Amino acid sequence: MKDCYLKKNIDFQRVYSARNVNGNKTFTVFYKKNNLNNKRVGFTITKKIGNAVTRNKLKRRLREIYRKNFNELKDGYDYVFVAKKGIDNLSFDELEKSFLHLAKRLR
Numbered sequence: 001m002k003d004c005y006l007k008k009n010i011d012f013q014r015v016y017s018a019r020n021v022n023g024n025k026t027f028t029v030f031y032k033k034n035n036l037n038n039k040r041v042g043f044t045i046t047k048k049i050g051n052a053v054t055r056n057k058l059k060r061r062l063r064e065i066y067r068k069n070f071n072e073l074k075d076g077y078d079y080v081f082v083a084k085k086g087i088d089n090l091s092f093d094e095l096e097k098s099f100l101h102l103a104k105r106l107r
Helices: 009-018 052-068 092-106
Strands: 020-023 027-033 040-044 077-083
Touching: 009 027, 009 040, 009 077, 020 092, 027 092, 040 052, 052 077, 052 092, 077 092
Parallel strands: 040 077
Antiparallel strands: 020 027, 027 077
């Protein structure tokens, strides 16, 4: 589970440059085939959303949602979830619902 996160900037850039995009009102998700037999995910929350405390709280929530719904995303892909404005007003359940909605669309 530890190696299932994107951490390096170059990894994020690779996913962005593939230009495969999907989204809903909460997230924009970029994805790219990674030629591995596991999935990796990264979360991006821009400075337009809240302060550092708010952004870190959101990232912790998103990581937990990902951990709980690990099998919803397809293996063999890298995913970058980009948070949209207004995400800081959503409850945990609303975030999870939005994540699952996108995961279903990506399958």
